[in-house]
Amino acid sequence: MLFFTPRISTIVLLILPILLGIGRAAAQSLLDPIDSNIQYYGRWNQSDKTMISWWPGAYAKFNFTGTTLAIKLRSTVDLYYKIDDGEYVQLPEASETVQLAKHLEPGLHSALIASKTEKDSIQLQKIIVDSDANIKPPGPAGNIVEFVGDSITAGLTTSRGALTSYAWLVAESLAMEHTQIAYPAVCLVDGCSDAAPGMESQYFKWKGWYDDENWDFTRYTPSAIVIMLGSNDEKVVKQESSRFEKTYSKFLKRIRNEFQKAHIFIVSEPLGALFAPTQAAVRSLTLAGDKKMYFVDSTPWVQYGKAFNDEAHPSDYGHELIAKKLFPYLQAKLAVPTQPLPGPPPNPNLPGIWQTMDIGGEELIGLPGSVSFDSADTFTLWGSGKDIGSRQDAFRFVYQQATTNTVVTVKVESHSAFASCAKAGIMIREHLASSSPNVILGMSPADGVIFQSRPMRNMETKLAGRARASSPCHLKLERKGRDFFGSWSSDGKSWEPVAELRGLNMAKDYYVGLAVTSCDPSVVSVAKFTEVQINGKVSQLETPHLILQPNTL
Numbered sequence: 001m002l003f004f005t006p007r008i009s010t011i012v013l014l015i016l017p018i019l020l021g022i023g024r025a026a027a028q029s030l031l032d033p034i035d036s037n038i039q040y041y042g043r044w045n046q047s048d049k050t051m052i053s054w055w056p057g058a059y060a061k062f063n064f065t066g067t068t069l070a071i072k073l074r075s076t077v078d079l080y081y082k083i084d085d086g087e088y089v090q091l092p093e094a095s096e097t098v099q100l101a102k103h104l105e106p107g108l109h110s111a112l113i114a115s116k117t118e119k120d121s122i123q124l125q126k127i128i129v130d131s132d133a134n135i136k137p138p139g140p141a142g143n144i145v146e147f148v149g150d151s152i153t154a155g156l157t158t159s160r161g162a163l164t165s166y167a168w169l170v171a172e173s174l175a176m177e178h179t180q181i182a183y184p185a186v187c188l189v190d191g192c193s194d195a196a197p198g199m200e201s202q203y204f205k206w207k208g209w210y211d212d213e214n215w216d217f218t219r220y221t222p223s224a225i226v227i228m229l230g231s232n233d234e235k236v237v238k239q240e241s242s243r244f245e246k247t248y249s250k251f252l253k254r255i256r257n258e259f260q261k262a263h264i265f266i267v268s269e270p271l272g273a274l275f276a277p278t279q280a281a282v283r284s285l286t287l288a289g290d291k292k293m294y295f296v297d298s299t300p301w302v303q304y305g306k307a308f309n310d311e312a313h314p315s316d317y318g319h320e321l322i323a324k325k326l327f328p329y330l331q332a333k334l335a336v337p338t339q340p341l342p343g344p345p346p347n348p349n350l351p352g353i354w355q356t357m358d359i360g361g362e363e364l365i366g367l368p369g370s371v372s373f374d375s376a377d378t379f380t381l382w383g384s385g386k387d388i389g390s391r392q393d394a395f396r397f398v399y400q401q402a403t404t405n406t407v408v409t410v411k412v413e414s415h416s417a418f419a420s421c422a423k424a425g426i427m428i429r430e431h432l433a434s435s436s437p438n439v440i441l442g443m444s445p446a447d448g449v450i451f452q453s454r455p456m457r458n459m460e461t462k463l464a465g466r467a468r469a470s471s472p473c474h475l476k477l478e479r480k481g482r483d484f485f486g487s488w489s490s491d492g493k494s495w496e497p498v499a500e501l502r503g504l505n506m507a508k509d510y511y512v513g514l515a516v517t518s519c520d521p522s523v524v525s526v527a528k529f530t531e532v533q534i535n536g537k538v539s540q541l542e543t544p545h546l547i548l549q550p551n552t553l
């Protein structure tokens with residue numbers, strides 16, 4: 001309700017026509033916005049002779065002749081517009097008649113008018129051009145990519161709202177038309193704050209928020225759909241994982257039902273909110289035979305720090321990063337013929353399918369880490385970082401993707417560290433954001449062998465067990481479904497259990513590897529691992545099909 005109240009500024013209303021000289025110049029034609037030469041993207045409704053947009057980032061595109069352009073609005077909105085190849089210009093609280101261009105070279109020009117946020121429902125009544133001028137098509141109608149999400153997809157807290165969101169940016173890079181069915185505070189599941197409807201209902205309606213009128217899905221057909229949801233379900237309602245998963249699969253099935261040919265990308269929330277149930281929902285549909293649905297792990301794309309404006313919202317820079325990382329996925333599937341999704345780039349410094357990155361924002365990491373391998377089963381890792389523990393981790397990770405059950409064995413040959421809380425060991429991790437659920441079996445100068453876990457995202461890390469030992473020392477970490485077992489050995493033959501953790505709800509496709517943190521961002525510590533084996537094999541695992549990420553930071 002609150003969100004669609006038109007903002008009326010009487011002053012602007014009275015002064016603007018005088019300032020702009022409207023009414024003075026007689027040489028104008030007032031054209032109807034219901035014109036097949038105008039392309040409307042987003043969910044636009046026609047009411048009498050007015051075109052009305054709902055949801056953020058809706059836009060209209062057309063070409064026009066002559067030297068001037070103005071529009072007449074029935075609403076007060078934050079608009080952006082662009083003439084020819086110029087920059088986007090903001091018109092805050094635009095209302096009534098607004099001039100968009102004058103003194104142009106006579107001839108053909110292009111115009112684009114876009115709404116900034118979900119509050120900016122454009123109500124376009126007239127397009128005003130020179131008296132002898134007219135509206136022309138901007139070009140052939142383009143393929144559409146539809147983005148579905150919450151405040152992140154709507155571009156909340158970025159400089160230009162919808163126009164600086166990753167959605168807008170990636171679509172522009174692909175030279176595709178786009179829609180943003182997104183809304184701050186929206187959950188997937190109905191009943192978020194104030195019992196608001198979730199995307200499971202609202203996606204199928206004309207407008208965001210409380211609206212009962214069903215959207216007419218014959219209006220346009222996107223070639224691709226990108227969905228990013230989960231932060232509000234996790235934060236606001238602390239949605240139960242199984243309910244979220246069920247709702248997500250139902251939601252995806254309904255969308256598939258509307259758009260049988262669309263490539264549907266389900267992108268994890270960038271900080272990993274409800275990662276496991278999101279992945280599981282996609283997995284269930286993929287296993288049921290849907291070949292055009294893809295789970296995309298975005299957690300390595302943006303880390304806390306300058307990529308975020310606050311705890312949940314990426315900055316302009318963060319949105320640019322997300323757009324760049326998402327680009328190759330869309331490009332691969334929209335290519336003719338379609339291409340396989342991009343995998344991680346080959347890493348010349350690492351054997352097999354190993355990847356490496358620093359996990360945690362710059363301020364937590366401190367110094368960059370690195371890794372070298374001397375033979376296929378020997379790695380030396382240098383890692384900085386605040387710690388692996390509490391609610392967030394900062395460390396160097398060398399890892400592979402894994403699916404189903406895994407056994408990792410290593411020998412920690414040496415571990416040199418200044419801080420007694422420094423850690424080096426085997427880690428199993430749901431995703432690559434700093435607060436991911438994880439299990440680590442490692443060595444620490446203070447405690448010898450430690451086995452600890454963060455059972456859920458953002459939760460406190462708990463110590464499960466310890467054993468008195470120092471390097472060189474053999475470690476073995478095993479995942480069997482939801483159970484994790486840690487053991488150690490002085491000779492690699494007879495194993496002593498350290499502890500076991502049962503019933504952890506970790507994603508089915510996950511990461512496994514070696515982790516080193518110096519537990520002090522101002523220094524780097526180093527550990528040498530030999531006899532590294534995963535499932536009894538040296539340096540190679542079968543590539544799982546579901547987790548995919550093009551390149552890590």
Ligand SMILES: *[C@@H]1O[C@H](CO)[C@@H](O)[C@H](O)[C@H]1NC(C)=O
Nearest residue numbers: 045046047048052206207213
């Ligand atoms: C769309 O316009 C029609 C005609 O004016 C109106 O009946 C309908 O309620 C409108 N729907 C929305 C969602 O604006």
Ligand SMILES: *[C@@H]1O[C@H](CO)[C@@H](O)[C@H](O)[C@H]1NC(C)=O
Nearest residue numbers: 063084108109110137138139
């Ligand atoms: C629309 O106008 C732009 C800018 O003048 C021009 O580049 C483009 O070719 C025009 N489109 C068509 C279909 O004429």
